[in-house]
Amino acid sequence: MYQICQNLAGRDIQNITELKEALEHPLKENVFYDVDLKVYCFADGSVWKFSEKEITTTAGDRFFQFLASEVSELYRNKVLLKEENQKLQEMSVAMKELSKNVVTLTREEEMLSMKMRVHDNLGYSVLAAQRMLMQESEADQDIFLSQWKQTLDLLNKDNESVEGEQLHRQVQERAKTLGVKIIYTGEKVWGSHISELMDTILLEALSNCVRHAGASELYVKLGSEEQEWIIVITDNGQKTEKNVKEGGGLSGIRKRVEQCGGTLRISAESKFSIIVKIPKEVRR
Secondary structure, eight states, rough: HHHHHHHHEEEEOOOOHHHHHHHSSSSTTTEEOOOOOOOOETSOEEEEEEEEEEEEEEEEEEEEEEEEEHHHHHHHHHHHHHHHHHHHHHHHHHHHHHHHHHHHHHHHHHHHHOOOOOOOOHHHHHHHHHHHHHHTOOOHHHHHHHHHHHHHHHHOOOOOOHHHHHHHHHHHHHHHHEEEEEEEEOOOOOOHHHHHHHHHHHHHHHHHHHHHHOOOOEEEEEEEEEEEEEEEESSSOOOOOOOOOOOHHHHHEEEEEEEHHEEEEEEEEOOOEEEEESSSSSOO
16 A cells, blocks of 8 residues: 555655545656546556545444455456457458458459350351351351340340350350361360350450451460360461450450459460460469
């Protein structure tokens, strides 16, 4: 109690008046008063709480009792809890902002997917119509009409995703309609995400190789290095210009590849080729 009085007032405290005065105006160099928690933090690291209680004896005498309780551990835990709560509030704000960003990114990805499908389907429909008219044959009429119906449905709202086996089947049907043979070489074991991305690229490559190079064969070679898959797509079509400008289809594919942490490069040195590199551990 002597040390407490020295910390509060720098001297002995003889009566209740002096004690109240010391509690109301403690020495600032020795004591920090926490207004929120109503405790006294001393320079030695200890924390004290003072409470006043009136006591009346059976004889009717009245006394005032001051109780000094050390609450150092409780205070430290309280401060720690307050800091943790502050961090949680900051994390909550950050999570809300992140959630908004996720919604925005998801919407952008859906819009990109829609744009790619519209571009892809329209291009293929035009090529299919051109091929049918040039051959003067009605053999592909049902496929041709079905494709245009899909394109119109897509423009009118049909935004259901095409993936997996359905996407691979669409590639094969398109190649058959356009009269292009797809020749696969290289690695036989592909990750599911590689197969799906490759089929997406092939849908665009099929239309491009027929429209720009008059190709009849599309070569797909898949290899691997320690950390990544490598897809190289070429064709047997005519040589194209060296300065290839990316349209909506190739630009959309590039964005899909980059979203997976990969790279897409277009070369037209000796013949047109698309080189795609995708990490084996795909970024989601």
